[in-house]
Amino acid sequence: MSLSNAKLKSLLNKPQEKRFELSDRDGLSVRVSITGTLTFQYRFRFKGKAKRLSLGQYPGVTLSQCRQKIPEIKQYLQEGKDPIAELKRKRFDNKIMIDDCIKAFMERHVVRLSPKTQYLYKYTFNKHVLGKCEIPAEEITMSEWFEFFDRIEDQHSSITARDMLVRMKTCMRFAIKRGIIESTPLLSIATKDIGSNSAIGERVVSPEEIRTVWRELDKSKCYPTTANSIKLASLTGARLGEIRHMKKDHLDLKNKIWTVPKEISKTRKTIVRPIAPEAFKIIKWQLDTFGEITDYVFPSGSYKKQISPQTINKLSRHVVARAKMAPWSSHDFRRSLSTILSSKGVELHVSEKMLGHNLGGILAVYNKHHWIEEQRAAYE
Numbered sequence: 001m002s003l004s005n006a007k008l009k010s011l012l013n014k015p016q017e018k019r020f021e022l023s024d025r026d027g028l029s030v031r032v033s034i035t036g037t038l039t040f041q042y043r044f045r046f047k048g049k050a051k052r053l054s055l056g057q058y059p060g061v062t063l064s065q066c067r068q069k070i071p072e073i074k075q076y077l078q079e080g081k082d083p084i085a086e087l088k089r090k091r092f093d094n095k096i097m098i099d100d101c102i103k104a105f106m107e108r109h110v111v112r113l114s115p116k117t118q119y120l121y122k123y124t125f126n127k128h129v130l131g132k133c134e135i136p137a138e139e140i141t142m143s144e145w146f147e148f149f150d151r152i153e154d155q156h157s158s159i160t161a162r163d164m165l166v167r168m169k170t171c172m173r174f175a176i177k178r179g180i181i182e183s184t185p186l187l188s189i190a191t192k193d194i195g196s197n198s199a200i201g202e203r204v205v206s207p208e209e210i211r212t213v214w215r216e217l218d219k220s221k222c223y224p225t226t227a228n229s230i231k232l233a234s235l236t237g238a239r240l241g242e243i244r245h246m247k248k249d250h251l252d253l254k255n256k257i258w259t260v261p262k263e264i265s266k267t268r269k270t271i272v273r274p275i276a277p278e279a280f281k282i283i284k285w286q287l288d289t290f291g292e293i294t295d296y297v298f299p300s301g302s303y304k305k306q307i308s309p310q311t312i313n314k315l316s317r318h319v320v321a322r323a324k325m326a327p328w329s330s331h332d333f334r335r336s337l338s339t340i341l342s343s344k345g346v347e348l349h350v351s352e353k354m355l356g357h358n359l360g361g362i363l364a365v366y367n368k369h370h371w372i373e374e375q376r377a378a379y380e
Contacts, residue, residue, distance in 0.1 A: 002024050002025050003022060003023075003024040003028075003030060003063055004063075005062075005063055007022070008030065008038055008058050008059075008063060011032055011036060011038060012036055012038055012058065012059065013035070013036040013037075014036040015034065015035060015036060016032055016033070016034050016035075016036065017034070018034060019031065019032065019033055019034055020032050021041075024063070024066075024067070026067075026070045026074075027042050027043050027044055027070070028040065028041075028042055028055075028066055028067065028070060029041055029042075029043060030058065037057060038057060038058040039054060039056070039057050039058075040054070040055040040056055040057070040058065040061060040063075040066045041053060041054050041055060042055060042066075042069075042070070042073055042083070044073070044077060044083065046077070046082050046083075051082075051084065053073065053083055053084050053087070054182065055069060055179055056176070056177060056178060056179030057176070057177040060174065060177030060178040060179070061177065061178060061179045065179075073087075088138075088182065095136055096136055096137050096138070096180060096181055097133065097134075097135075097136060097137055098129060098133045098137050098140070099129075099130055099131065099133075100137070100180070101137055101171055101172060101174075101175040101180055101181065102125050102129060102130060102171055104174070104175065104178065104180055105170075105171040105174045105175065106121065106122070106125070108174075108178070109174055110122075114263060114264060114268075115245065115263065115264055116241045116245070116264060116266075121167065124163070124164060124167060125167075128152055128160075128164055129164075129168070133148075137172075137175070137181050137184060138181050138182060138183065138184060140184065140185075140186070141185065142185040142188065142189070145185065145186050145189060146189070146193075146194075149161045149164065149165055149189075149194045149195070152164055153194075153195050157195075158195035158196040159195060159196060159197065160195070161194050161195035162191065162194050162195030162196060162197060163195075165189065165191060165194045165195070166191065168186060169186060169187060169189075172184050172186050172187060173187065202335075203326070203327070203328050203329075203332040203335065204332070204335050204336050204339050205234070205328050205332050205333060205335075205336045206336070207336075207340065209325060209328075210234050210333075210336070212323050212325065213230070213234065213319055213323070213325075214231060214234075216319040216322055216323050217230060217231060217315075217319065220315065220318070220319070222315050222318075223301060223311070224285075224289075225286065225290075225298050225299060225307055226307065226311055226312055226315045227315065228282050228285070228286060228298065229243050229244065229298050229307060229312055229330075230312060230315065230316060230319075230330055231282055232279055232282050232283070233330040233333050234330075234333045234336070235276065235278055235279045235282070235379075236273065236276075236279055236337075236354070236379070237333055237334045237336070237337030237338070237354055237355050238260075238273070238334075238356065239266060239331070239334070239356065240309060240312060240330045240331065241264065241266070241309075242260045242264065242265070242271070242356065243298060244298055244306045244307055244308075244309065244312075245264045245296075245306055246258070246260075246283075246296070246297040246298060246306075247295045247296060247297065248287065248291060248295055248297060249295070250297075251275075251283065251287075251297070253284075253287075256274055256275040256276075256280055257272060257273070257274060257275065257372070258272075258273045258274075258275050258283075259271070259272050259273075260272075260273070260356065265356065266356070267356065267357070267358050269358060271356040272370040272372065273353075273354065273356075273375060274372050274373075274375050274376035274379060276376065276379035276380050277380070279379070283297060286298060290303065312330060313329065313330075316328070316329060316330060334355055337351065337354065337355065338351050338355060341354075341378055344378075346378045347374070349371065350371050350374045350375055350378055351378065353370060353371050353375055354375050354378060354379070
């Protein structure tokens with residue numbers, strides 16, 4: 001019996017008691033792992049020995065694509081050539097490079113992710129990988145991969161090196177599933193072998209320190225939008241990405257409501273916040289200044305896109321150095337908001353809504369209330 005897409009979908013990612021195979025036709029079959037991973041393969045005999053050629057994993061590679069490869073494989077056998085060796089040579093002749101894998105990954109996978117995640121992948125790949133390797137992807141050795149990540153750690157940080165390992169492994173798994181490459185020793189490198197994780201933050205910026213930050217921002221000759229984005233972060237406890245991606249149509253100025261669409265929310269849920277008076281002054285200034293030339297409330301210097309996190313972080317470091325403060329980031333203001341409001345008796349579910357967190361337990365399932373007036377009172 002031939003395979004079908006319906007049959008494959010019914011098995012995909014479904015746990016099995018043991019590994020097994022299902023045949024299609026013309027020597028094509030699919031191997032089903034105990035975790036429900038589906039790998040297409042072609043069985044054949046070459047010089048009296050039974051062999052198996054992996055054609056990629058479903059659904060990265062489709063049943064139709066595998067069937068289309070069969071005539072080419074049979075042609076190699078008729079010519080007395082080993083299909084495994086020939087297809088591998090063909091990949092090398094075509095020079096499947098790391099850049100090719102990244103391009104396919106960005107176009108077929110990353111494009112489906114949130115704008116913030118897309119930007120992160122694009123920025124890190126451009127900075128650390130693209131155009132920096134002239135060796136075919138499958139020829140890069142284990143030691144060369146380690147040298148690559150060690151160089152990132154030396155030039156940047158151990159946290160950056162580990163983050164890049166995770167992103168590169170995700171990319172290369174995609175390339176293998178799509179049949180772009182067959183294997184890479186990169187996947188054998190454990191996350192713990194490279195760099196380190198970022199530490200859980202403990203910094204709570206006090207109200208007096210926030211006053212100092214504002215004074216330094218007012219004295220700075222920086223681009224006003226950069227200073228205003230930091231000020232708004234300290235007033236709202238919002239994530240920097242939510243502020244950076246704020247657009248005019250996210251704002252209800254009449255009712256003083258700011259809605260963060262789920263497409264740019266870290267939690268993939270819509271976030272609704274009231275706009276307190278001081279925050280409203282900042283947003284109104286940004287709209288009055290830039291509203292006629294861009295949809296972004298906090299635009300970059302070119303006005304064509306949102307302000308970059310690098311620009312904001314650079315000013316934050318400047319303020320820290322100038323005021324001789326303990327280091328902080330805009331994300332630390334979230335911890336400040338939660339800590340200060342707790343000390344003032346604000347209920348936890350209200351402060352969690354202000355931070356844009358998903359509520360846990362039964363509240364997450366049944367309670368869709370935003371507690372707007374309670375948030376407004378807490379902000380003020």
